[in-house]
Amino acid sequence: xxxxxxxxxxxxxxxxxxxxxxxxxxxxxxxxxxxxxxxxxxxxxxxxxxxxxxxxxxxxxxxxxxxxxxxxxxxxxxxxxxxxxxxxxxxxxxxxxxxxxxxxxxxxxxxxxxxxxxxxxxxxxxxxxxxxxxxxxxxxxxxxxxxxxxxxxxxxxxxxxxxxxxxxxxxxxxxxxxxxxxxxxxxxxxxxxxxxxxxxxxxxxxxxxxxxxxxxxxxxxxxxxxxxxxxxxxxxxxxxxxxxxxxxxxxxxxxxxxxxxxxxxxxxxxxxxxxxxxxxxxxxxxxxxxxxxxxxxxxxxxxxxxxxxxxxxxxxxxxxxxxxxxxxxxxxxxxxxxxxxxxxxxxxxxxxxxxxxxxxxxxxxxxxxxxxxx
Ligand code: T4K
Numbered sequence: 001x002x003x004x005x006x007x008x009x010x011x012x013x014x015x016x017x018x019x020x021x022x023x024x025x026x027x028x029x030x031x032x033x034x035x036x037x038x039x040x041x042x043x044x045x046x047x048x049x050x051x052x053x054x055x056x057x058x059x060x061x062x063x064x065x066x067x068x069x070x071x072x073x074x075x076x077x078x079x080x081x082x083x084x085x086x087x088x089x090x091x092x093x094x095x096x097x098x099x100x101x102x103x104x105x106x107x108x109x110x111x112x113x114x115x116x117x118x119x120x121x122x123x124x125x126x127x128x129x130x131x132x133x134x135x136x137x138x139x140x141x142x143x144x145x146x147x148x149x150x151x152x153x154x155x156x157x158x159x160x161x162x163x164x165x166x167x168x169x170x171x172x173x174x175x176x177x178x179x180x181x182x183x184x185x186x187x188x189x190x191x192x193x194x195x196x197x198x199x200x201x202x203x204x205x206x207x208x209x210x211x212x213x214x215x216x217x218x219x220x221x222x223x224x225x226x227x228x229x230x231x232x233x234x235x236x237x238x239x240x241x242x243x244x245x246x247x248x249x250x251x252x253x254x255x256x257x258x259x260x261x262x263x264x265x266x267x268x269x270x271x272x273x274x275x276x277x278x279x280x281x282x283x284x285x286x287x288x289x290x291x292x293x294x295x296x297x298x299x300x301x302x303x304x305x306x307x308x309x310x311x312x313x314x315x316x317x318x319x320x321x322x323x324x325x326x327x328x329x330x331x332x333x334x335x336x337x338x339x340x341x342x343x344x345x346x347x348x349x350x351x352x353x354x355x356x357x358x359x360x361x362x363x364x365x366x367x368x369x370x371x372x373x374x
Contacts, residue, residue, distance in 0.1 A: 001370045003310030008360065010315040012353045013185045014249055016241040024241075028233050035232040037213075044236040047243060048196060052173050056199045058208040059236070063160050063182030065212070065229035066195030067093035070178050071128075073207040074154060074199075078125035083113045084321040084333075085340045086132045090158045091322045094130065102126070103323045104335045107140065109274055111288075111343055115143035117335055119151075128154035133162040133172060134318070135286040135349075136188075137273070141167065141175045154178075163189040164250050166281035173198040183239060188253065188285040189246055191239030194231050249354050253284025256352045256361055260287055263365035267372060269296025286317070287350040290343070297372050300346045310367045312351065319344040 015021075033039065041059065049057050060066035071080075071093055080094050084103040094101045104117035113131040129148055131139040139157065148155035157175065159165075160182035165172040173179045183194030197208060207224075210217065215226035242249075264270045271290040276282055291300040298306070300316070307314050321344050323333050350364065 001310070001367060003367070004312065004360070004363070007311050007313055008351050008356070008364070009313045010317075010349055010351050011186050012355055013190055014188075014242060014245060014354045016238075016245065021237070021241055024237055028237065033233060035230055037230070038233045038236075040233045040240070041231055041236040044191075044231075044239050047240060051243070052171050052198050054173065054198050056202050056205060058197045058199075058205060058212070059231045060195040060197070060212055060229045061231050061235075062193045062229075063180055063184060063195035064089040064093060065227070066182075066197050067158060067180045068096050069208055069211045069227070069229055070156065070180055070197045070199070071097045071099065071130075073204050073211055074128075074156075074178065076128045076154060076156070078127045079123060080128045080130050080156075081113075081118050081121050081126060082130040083132050083134070083340070084323040084337060085111055085318050085343060086134060086158065086322060087160070087318060088322055088325060089160075090130065090132055091328065099127075100125075101130075101322075101328070101331065103321075103331075103333050103337065105337050106134075106340045106343065108339050108343070110137035110276075111135065111347075112137060112139040113144065114339070115140050115147050118144065119147045121335065122147075122151050122153070126151070126153060128156055130156045130158060131176075132158040132160070133165065135273075135288055136161045136165050136283045137276070138162070138165060138167055138172055138175075138280060145175070148176075156180075160184075161187070161285050162283065163187065163285075164246055164281075164283035168279045171198075177201070178204075183235075188249060188283050189242055191231070191235040191242065194235050194239060245354075250283055252354045253352060254282075255358060256356060257282075257284045257287060259358055259361045260289075260350065260352075260365065263362065264289065264368065267296075267369055269294070269372065270368070284352065287352040288317070289348050289350060290346045291348055292346065300348050303368070303371065304348055306371050307367070312364055312367065314351065315349050316347065317349045319347065 155176040157179040159179040178199040183191040212229040215224040269292040
């Protein structure tokens with residue numbers, strides 16, 4: 001069976017028509033304002049404020065800095081209970097704030113933090129829960145909120161993957177004390193690079209604005225030791241343009257997801273996540289599958305390598321678990337992380353992006369079926 005002529009990566013950023021973007025570059029060329037809270041960033045902030053129906057939004061250069069600043073601005077310290085099944089940046093943001101990450105297990109269906117495990121790991125030093133809506137699947141929102149409330153902990157969501165996700169008709173940004181969204185190029189929705197915090201306590205807005213801009217209050221006043229985490233005008237302009245296409249991007253993702261599900265449902269040893277409850281509007285940002293070595297006839301790693309021979313570059317998000325990276329191996333982990341370890345060994349995320357044709361999805365599925373000898 002023939003592979004693809006050109007490589008098919010796990011994702012490919014959506015770009016608006018170049019003429020449309022170029023037209024608006026003129027404003028930036030005219031004003032020569034390239035960064036430092038320029039007019040385009042202000043426009044983008046207003047649009048996102050409207051999108052989230054929230055006054056409490058703050059934009060950053062990227063998602064990692066947004067999360068680092070969010071944690072610092074909220075005064076989180078001590079220990080934070082979090083998931084090992086995520087991109088390293090979730091944990092790094094804790095570490096950069098000198099917070100000790102306490103890893104606990106995930107739930108098997110949607111790979112998000114297990115609230116019972118969270119509760120069991122609380123100590124007198126715990127100040128917050130940092131959960132991840134991994135692959136855009138909402139964490140167990142109500143159970144986590146209940147644990148946080150009963151133990152007086154802050155509930156923070158790494159919603160890097162979850163832009164566009166809604167629960168009961170409301171943006172997922174409205175759950176918890178604070179949510180961070182990543183607008184990195186590899187995300188379903190992007191601004192080249194970028195990050196956003198949405199938070200409940202409006203008193204934090206000023207702090208976040210200071211922290212991302214060196215702590216400047218005026219030209220002659222520095223009120224805190226901030227850093228430089230500002231989003232620039234080009235990023236903001238890209239964000240404005242991609243936002244116009246969000247519904248189309250999500251709709252294409254839905255079609256791709258449905259086709260993969262239809263074509264892979266019958267393949268022995270390939271397991272897909274169960275359908276989400278009706279009240280959740282998914283964003284279809286990722287297409288995770290689990291490979292059962294016995295049933296499929298080869299391991300996830302063998303399939304991952306074989307697909308490369310057909311020019312298909314799937315990814316093993318998120319393997320290894322964060323706690324297994326060299327920089328975190330010295331941390332003691334009390335939870336056996338049974339589910340997370342199993343999932344990390346068998347997960348594979350298949351290509352999905354706006355430009356991926358349904359014919360290409362058919363072909364990827366044909367290749368997977370061919371590889372397993374169906
Ligand atoms: N929390 C979570 C849960 C996250 O997943 C992330 C980021 C963060 C926090 C931090 O947010 P940011 O600070 O990044 O805003 C990618 C992304 O770089 C990273 O943003 C993302 N998560 C992570 C899940 O994926 P890599 O190392 O897999 O990226 P890379 O360069 O291998 O790209 C994947 C594929 O995408 C490539 O094979 C080709 C394609 N690609 C990539 C880029 C950058 C393009 O076609 N064009 C591009 O410009 O981490």
